[in-house]
Amino acid sequence: MILAASSATYLATGHTTGAAAQTHGFLSPTGVEIAFLLVGLVTFGAALVTVTTKQLVHAALWLVVTLGGLAVEYLLLTAEFIAWVQVLIYVGSVVVLLLFGLMLTRAPIGRSPDADSGNRWAALAVAVAAAAALVWVVVDAFRTTWIDLDGPAAGSTEATGASLFQNWVLPFEALSVLLLAALVGAIVLSRKAKAESSSPPVNAPATTKSSRTITESSGNAGRSEQEGAR
Amino acid sequence: MHLAYPAVLSALLFCTGLYGVLARRNAILVLMSVELMLNAVNLNLVAFDVWLSRAAEETLHSGQALTLFTIAIAAAEIGIGLAIVLAVHRNRGTADIDKLRDTAERHDSDGPDHDALAAERSDEDQKAEATA
Numbered sequence: 001m002i003l004a005a006s007s008a009t010y011l012a013t014g015h016t017t018g019a020a021a022q023t024h025g026f027l028s029p030t031g032v033e034i035a036f037l038l039v040g041l042v043t044f045g046a047a048l049v050t051v052t053t054k055q056l057v058h059a060a061l062w063l064v065v066t067l068g069g070l071a072v073e074y075l076l077l078t079a080e081f082i083a084w085v086q087v088l089i090y091v092g093s094v095v096v097l098l099l100f101g102l103m104l105t106r107a108p109i110g111r112s113p114d115a116d117s118g119n120r121w122a123a124l125a126v127a128v129a130a131a132a133a134l135v136w137v138v139v140d141a142f143r144t145t146w147i148d149l150d151g152p153a154a155g156s157t158e159a160t161g162a163s164l165f166q167n168w169v170l171p172f173e174a175l176s177v178l179l180l181a182a183l184v185g186a187i188v189l190s191r192k193a194k195a196e197s198s199s200p201p202v203n204a205p206a207t208t209k210s211s212r213t214i215t216e217s218s219g220n221a222g223r224s225e226q227e228g229a230r
Numbered sequence: 231m232h233l234a235y236p237a238v239l240s241a242l243l244f245c246t247g248l249y250g251v252l253a254r255r256n257a258i259l260v261l262m263s264v265e266l267m268l269n270a271v272n273l274n275l276v277a278f279d280v281w282l283s284r285a286a287e288e289t290l291h292s293g294q295a296l297t298l299f300t301i302a303i304a305a306a307e308i309g310i311g312l313a314i315v316l317a318v319h320r321n322r323g324t325a326d327i328d329k330l331r332d333t334a335e336r337h338d339s340d341g342p343d344h345d346a347l348a349a350e351r352s353d354e355d356q357k358a359e360a361t362a
Contacts, residue, residue, distance in 0.1 A: 033231050040239040047243055047266055051250030056259065063262050066243075070269050077236065079276045082297050086272075089301050094265060094308050101258045101312040105325045116253050117328050123252030131245035138237040145233040147277070148284040155280065155294050163291035164298065171295075175302050182306035189313035 032149060036076050043069030054115050056107040060098050067091050077147070079155030236277035244270035257315045257325045261308060268304045272297045 029037070046065035053059050067090040074083035153159070164172060243266055250263025279293025319325045 030231070033235060036231060036235050036239075040235065044239065044242050044246070047246040050266065051246055051254070051259075051263055056256060059259055059262060063265065066266065067269065070243075070273060073236065073239070073273060074276055077231075077276055077280050079280060079294060079297075082272075082276055082294055082301075085298060085301055089305055090265070090269070094305060097308055097312055098258060098262060101261075101315060104316055105258065105319045107256075107258070112256075114255060114326070115259065117255040120253035123249050126252060127245045127249035130248055131242060134241035134245065135238055138241055139234050142233040142237055145281065147231045147233055147281045149231055149280070151284075154283045155276070155291075160291060160294050160298075163289075164295055167290045168292075168295045171299060175299055179302060179306055182310055186309045186313040189310070189317050 032076055036073060039069050039072045039076070043073065052116075054111045054113065056102050056112060056115065057099070057109070060095055060102060063098070064091055064095050067095070074155075077155070078149055078153040079160075080153060081157045081160040082155055233277065233281055236273055240270045240274040240277070243267075243273070255326050255328050257318070257327050258312070260327065261311050261315070264311075265304060265308065268300060272300055275300070 043066055046062045046069060050059050050062040050066060053062065067086065071083045071086040071091070074080070074086060247263045247266030247270060250266060251260055254260050254263060275293040275297045279289075279291060279297075282293070283289040283291060315325055318330065322330070324330075
């Protein structure tokens with residue numbers, strides 16, 4: 001309905017703003033547009049299955065389809081370096097990390113009925129409202145805008161590398177420091193809690209109180225391990 | 231290519247991720263939905279960069295550089311997020327974000343893990359007293 005309304009407004013105002021659009025043809029899509037549309041439908045459908053399926057491992061595998069479809073969209077937009085980085089990092093490592101996380105948290109094989117929380121209808125209303133507003137605004141704003149995909153690729157590895165190492169060197173180096181901080185943070189978070197609690201507190205005033213703290217905290221850790229095994 | 235195609239696809243993917251973040255209960259599924267939202271932003275950045283690199287005289291390819299930065303930050307985020315989820319699962323035995331309500335303001339607690347939480351809270355109090 002929104003698309004129809006916007007196209008109606010487009011036809012109404014097309015005599016004034018459609019001068020540049022007539023060279024492209026509004027209702028005669030090119031081959032790249034048809035391919036983009038088909039891959040986009042597959043991507044969006046896989047994303048919908050990812051957020052609605054009841055089987056946790058299937059959600060991760062449908063996420064692979066979504067991210068791979070997005071890589072194909074990047075290729076259609078002539079951003080080939082981004083496409084291969086997407087395949088390498090997202091499909092190659094992020095999904096594998098998610099599958100490891102599902103495995104380590106003992107995700108149930110098969111359907112888990114409590115995958116969705118109780119407020120899913122409110123979430124659906126919020127998401128549909130946000131989608132309607134965003135699609136309406138975007139279609140209305142970029143109605144007469146075309147991307148020129150002819151000529152040399154805008155996102156070839158040469159162009160991306162040149163801009164990245166000529167204009168974006170400082171953020172690039174800062175990003176490496178950020179990755180190091182994330183690595184150290186992940187290691188600190190995933191250390192055993194028992195090793196941390198067995199070390200005495202630094203500002204313990206008396207030995208008796210600190211020993212009581214140690215016994216209590218070790219008992220706490222043992223109980224939490226029992227809960228984890230359960 | 232009409233610019234509305236990637237922009238509309240990006241908006242739809244973002245709202246799909248928004249629904250997943252709001253409606254899912256498992257923390258790892260919430261992380262997957264966050265990845266969907268980040269990918270929608272990436273698609274927008276790439277599409278607008280390709281458009282503006284043709285329209286402008288001189289370009290910095292800022293959209294593609296920011297896309298690479300977003301991908302790297304997403305990789306860091308998923309590592310930290312999974313470490314947090316695994317630590318919570320090791321301490322609590324669950325990864326459901328509906329059950330992690332320790333900091334919620336409530337006076338009547340009717341959850342099944344009320345006793346465990348209360349015992350743990352008293353343990354925390356005693357430990358705080360002991361170390362104080």
